[in-house]
Amino acid sequence: MKITAIPQLYRNLKRWREILAVLRRYGLADWMSQFQKLPFRDRIKDARGIPLSQYSREQRIRMALTDLGPTFIKFGQILAARPDLVGPELGQELKQLRANVAPDPIEKVRATLAHELGDDYLEHFQFIDPTALATASIGQVHRATLNDGRQVVIKVMRADIEKTMRQDTEVLAGVAQLAEHVEAFAAWGPCQMANQLSTMLRRELDFGRERQNLEFFAEMLAHRNDEVVIPKPVNGLCTKRVLVMDELVGETLSVFLHKHADPSICARLSETIASVYLTMIFDEGLFHADPHLGNLLLLSDGRLGILDFGMVGRIDENLRETIEEMMICVGKGDQNRLTRLIRRIGEAPATLNESALSVDVSEFVGTFGRQSLGDFNLTDALNELSGILHRHAIKLPNQSALLLKMLISIEGTLRELGASFDSMQIVRDFVRKSMLSSLSPRRRIRQARRIYLEAENFFEVAPDEVLTLLQQARRGEMKLVLEHQRIGPTVNRMVLGLMASAVFLGSSVLLAMNVPPVLFQEATYLGIERLSLLGAIGIVGSIAVMMWLLIAINRSGHLTRSRDE
Known part of the structure; x- marks a missing residue:
């Protein structure tokens, strides 16, 4: 540290x-x-x-x-x-x-509103319900009525939550630094992971981002207003710590399924949800990342309402193309290509066992790539893929992981609705669509333009980089750094062994010279006489260290055989 x-x-x-x-x-x-x-x-x-x-x-x-x-x-x-x-x-x-936290008292909520909206914030509202409608770890929600009669909800950040989370993220960063020195955890990059999680957490502490997401998704789905509703924020009353938006009147799908699940309504909702989220992913490249039953509402007019846009995923063109190729590989059973794509899309450790990864991917494709349409389960397939990535310590980019989580959540939601959601049919339909779109002139022109820009940038930068290397070589400033993986423990054992050997030899000299203080002034029944105390302690200590080293090397499995055997 x-x-x-x-x-x-x-x-x-x-x-x-x-x-x-x-x-x-x-x-x-x-x-x-x-x-x-x-x-x-x-x-x-x-x-x-x-x-x-x-x-x-x-x-x-x-x-x-x-x-x-x-x-x-x-x-x-x-x-x-x-x-x-x-x-x-x-x-x-x-x-x-x-x-499982109690909501902040209404006095703290009012103090936050006064600090964010001004002391005259009550002039904007006819009524604010003092009882929290919902409570979460970061904020809580209260019903309210604006002066023009508009029914809204107020999402207010909990008092002192920023200070608490800043303190906890500092503690987490300290834990990550310690974990970097543990070989079992170091492969996962704890410090990098802690930084990523802290960044995601800071984004959720800014309700301004959620307001922007609400506006963007409302514009994206404007042509489907007869099917889907996104809460509209009240821009004049939104800040970093306060979000005021329209109240969606209805019941969550979890409540709807618990009370009265009409099969015809479930079928219509399933079709709408699947269509909307596939449009988000493959047409817009931006998706709502948490589509569980509590964030989806059946409104009183029969439309679908979507809540909680604090976590949103984005897919760039390259990632979208890679996902398309992976789906094509699963559909065709091409495990070799799929293995290469997994390595491309994820961050593989230096110690990756490529043979074992190939075997796991082959089993995955053999299990799920050739299942009949009625038997295919997308959730099981994605969970199995997650298990393969976890076993081989392959880390996905944040956006890829959010997409994986969203796909699992969306199929779970659709299965809860009891819909005949045929995952593999959708995958194969999308494969056919992707293969056709990959041949379209527009896409080829877009790919050629991207390749041209990357090549242009390379040819602009490469000469300067080559000249810099030549100048460093001429001045004798070029350095070659060789790094040996896990050499630290080996060197430590070698140094400790040399020190133990030196102590053993030195202690032997002390014993031979009867260096005081000495024990047993007269000969004992074992014939021991004038035994140097320092020499005896050194001999025992060095032997103990040598035995400990021998046991440690034996446990590592490298005592009588090489690592590669």
Whole structure:
């Protein structure tokens, strides 16, 4: 840890203690769960009195994040969208994270509104409901009525949430720095991951971004106003910490399915949802990233309402083309091409076992690429693909991971509606559409223009770079850096072995010269006489170190065979 991080560590010392206490509690329960006959195995319990050892590891992680507070709940929700990092099982469990926090009292809400909208903010409203309509980790929602009678909802950021999350992100950055020194975690790039999560969290702390997203999606879907409704923000009353928008009158699809699921309405909603989200992905390259049943409403006039645009995914042209190629590969069963595309779209570690990856991809294509249309399950296929990425430590770009999560959520939503949603038929229809569009003159011209611009940039930059290298070589400033992977532990063991050998030899001299202080002034029954105390301690210590080194090398599997065998 850098010296410059010490002030942050001191400033967040209390929070560090709280976090370590929670992690110690759940970590101890996780350790005890491995021993069925441990007498005090069930001593640590949750709030309902159920022993923590009876929960699965994924459940304990979710519970720990819940106990750590709003920031870590939000981090868990973000990680739920990254099954390539945490694995499908933990990703599925983290989807259940909900902020179990009491809403801020209305006095704090009014103070925030006065600070953001001015002390005269009440002049804009006829009525503000003091009871929160909904509460989340970052904000809470209240119903209100504008002076012109317009029914709206006010999304207000929780008091002091920025300070709490800034403190927790600093703590998380410190944990990531420590994790960089653990080989098992270093392959995932903990510091880079923490920075990405912190960036996503800062975006969600700016309601101005959500206001822009609402306006953009409303414009994108304007031609479908008879089917889909996006809440319209009240621009004059929106700030970074306050978002005022139209209230959508209806019930969430989760409530609708629980009360009365009309098959005809479900079929119509399924068709609308599938059409809207496929249009977002493949026509616009911008999509709503969290389409679960709680964010989709059946309005009183029968239209579909979409809520919560705080998390939005974008797909650029290159990523869209790669996704199209991957779908074509799955449809055709081309595992070799699919393996190369996975390596292209993700960030593979230096230690990637390409043979094992090829085998996993071949099994994936063999399982899902040749299934009949009625048997194909897109969710299972995407979860299996996430598992392959996780096993081989291949990290996806944020936008690709959001798309993966959105596709899983959308099919889960459509299956909840009981629709006859044939995933493979849609994939194959899209494959045919993609193959035709790939041959269109417009797309070829666009690709040629992009290649021309990249080549032009290369030929502009390359001469300067070559001249710079030649000048550095002429001045003798060119350096060649060779880096050996995992050489640190090897060097440390070598140095420790040399030091132990030196101590052993030195201690042998002390014993031979009877250097005081000495033990046993007279001969004992073993014949030991005038034994140098320092020499004896050195001999025992050096032998212990040598034995420890021998055990460590043996455990690594490199004592009698090379790493490549």
